[in-house]
Amino acid sequence: MDHIRHWAPKRALIAAFVLAAGTIPATTLVAAQGRFSARPVAAVPRALARAAETGIGPVEAEMRNVDYRVDDKVTLKIEYLRGALRNTRPNEAPWFDDPTSFDIAIDSARVSITPQSLTAMLNTYVFNYPGSDIKKLEVKIEGNQLVQTGVLDKAINLSFRIKSNISVTPDGRLRLHPTNVRVAGLGVRGLMNFFGIELQNMVKVKGGRGVEVEKDDFLLSVESLLPPPRIKARVRSVQVANGLVLQTLMGATPRTVPRMTPATNARNYMLYQGRVLRFGKLTMNATDLQIVDGDQSDPFDFFLGKLNDQLVAGTSRNLRDYGLLTTMPDYGDIAARTTRTSAGTVAPKPATSAAKKP
Numbered sequence: 001m002d003h004i005r006h007w008a009p010k011r012a013l014i015a016a017f018v019l020a021a022g023t024i025p026a027t028t029l030v031a032a033q034g035r036f037s038a039r040p041v042a043a044v045p046r047a048l049a050r051a052a053e054t055g056i057g058p059v060e061a062e063m064r065n066v067d068y069r070v071d072d073k074v075t076l077k078i079e080y081l082r083g084a085l086r087n088t089r090p091n092e093a094p095w096f097d098d099p100t101s102f103d104i105a106i107d108s109a110r111v112s113i114t115p116q117s118l119t120a121m122l123n124t125y126v127f128n129y130p131g132s133d134i135k136k137l138e139v140k141i142e143g144n145q146l147v148q149t150g151v152l153d154k155a156i157n158l159s160f161r162i163k164s165n166i167s168v169t170p171d172g173r174l175r176l177h178p179t180n181v182r183v184a185g186l187g188v189r190g191l192m193n194f195f196g197i198e199l200q201n202m203v204k205v206k207g208g209r210g211v212e213v214e215k216d217d218f219l220l221s222v223e224s225l226l227p228p229p230r231i232k233a234r235v236r237s238v239q240v241a242n243g244l245v246l247q248t249l250m251g252a253t254p255r256t257v258p259r260m261t262p263a264t265n266a267r268n269y270m271l272y273q274g275r276v277l278r279f280g281k282l283t284m285n286a287t288d289l290q291i292v293d294g295d296q297s298d299p300f301d302f303f304l305g306k307l308n309d310q311l312v313a314g315t316s317r318n319l320r321d322y323g324l325l326t327t328m329p330d331y332g333d334i335a336a337r338t339t340r341t342s343a344g345t346v347a348p349k350p351a352t353s354a355a356k357k358p
Helices: 002-022 046-053 115-126 189-195 304-313 331-342
Strands: 027-032 035-040 059-069 075-087 102-113 134-142 145-153 157-168 174-183 211-214 217-220 234-241 244-250 269-274 277-279 282-284 288-293 300-303 315-318 324-328
Touching: 059 304, 102 115, 115 134, 145 174, 157 234, 269 300, 300 304, 300 331, 304 324, 304 331
Parallel strands: 059 300, 288 324
Antiparallel strands: 027 035, 059 075, 059 269, 075 102, 102 244, 134 145, 145 157, 157 174, 174 217, 211 217, 234 244, 269 288, 277 282, 315 324
């Protein structure tokens, strides 16, 4: 009788456990290496199943009407871009907060840059190193030509002015070919030809910075001119018009990719779809992220380095297919708002969740 009384509580406990387990039809208890774990049995929506199956790899990307700020002074005006974010480290997904974690591999794009941004880019990222021959460079546009002025740092500093035609090399780089060269106010193009002196004898450029001097020409590679995230593309065509240098870009290896469509009728947006993408403390599997301009009346002013500020000032909501739609104000509006607030004026209301219709 004692052994019956001893087992009775255990039998009751086992029965209760079995009954309780029977009330959870969506879960099966699985024994593995002596331990039990819960495995879902009920089907989940396909969109979530894809998320669970997603691995690390390229994230498809599309941008339209985006003023993409590289920093406070350099902006790329993206009319259209279709490509992918490629992780630069094995087993690490692209992370917006670490621009070195991914490249932007372009399939096709139309991108323009102002002479002011081109000036800042060359001074900040190309010729900004100890021993550089070129100082205080400034780029302007005259008609359909580029005019470069600055200081040639030799035994003595010599001011220079070079007027150039711009074209594309067979390997997809930009070629600046001088048509007029003046040093210290004197025309020296004829003298250079007479004495057999070429620009590459006068100017030395440090390697790996996207610029090479070939005879009298400057060759610029879009893949190395800017800081991370690096752009992976070749120039297909270039023209100077309306105060801008407009480039049509293409990938080194052509892909057939479909156009991506936003969930709204927005004209200014950035779309990311595909594999794993990280931003802030969040990780998105089977990425479906749509970033929409809160003001559709002008291009979307976006600053990757200030992404969290734009996220805080904007609004986000889930879509029925489990995607994420984020509406952001232009970065310039946030910066102006911060300046006015610090000066003691009243800040404007935060951005609304709905994008304006075009």
